[in-house]
Amino acid sequence: MRYQMKLKLTHDEVRVLVFALNELRNTLIAENRYTDPVDEILARLIA
Numbered sequence: 001m002r003y004q005m006k007l008k009l010t011h012d013e014v015r016v017l018v019f020a021l022n023e024l025r026n027t028l029i030a031e032n033r034y035t036d037p038v039d040e041i042l043a044r045l046i047a
Contacts, residue, residue, distance in 0.1 A: 018045055 009017065025038045 014045060018042065021045070 021038055021042050025035050025042070028035045028038065
């Protein structure tokens with residue numbers, strides 16, 4: 001089952017969230033782990 005959620009975020013909140021997700025993505029890459037879920041969220045935030 002897939003849930004969909006919408007959040008209203010300020011520009012600063014989006015910036016912090018993108019930074020944190022990018023840090024998580026970098027950590028996952030360094031550990032040779034799967035990054036697709038993080039990539040999907042980042043793509044939605046940036047679009």
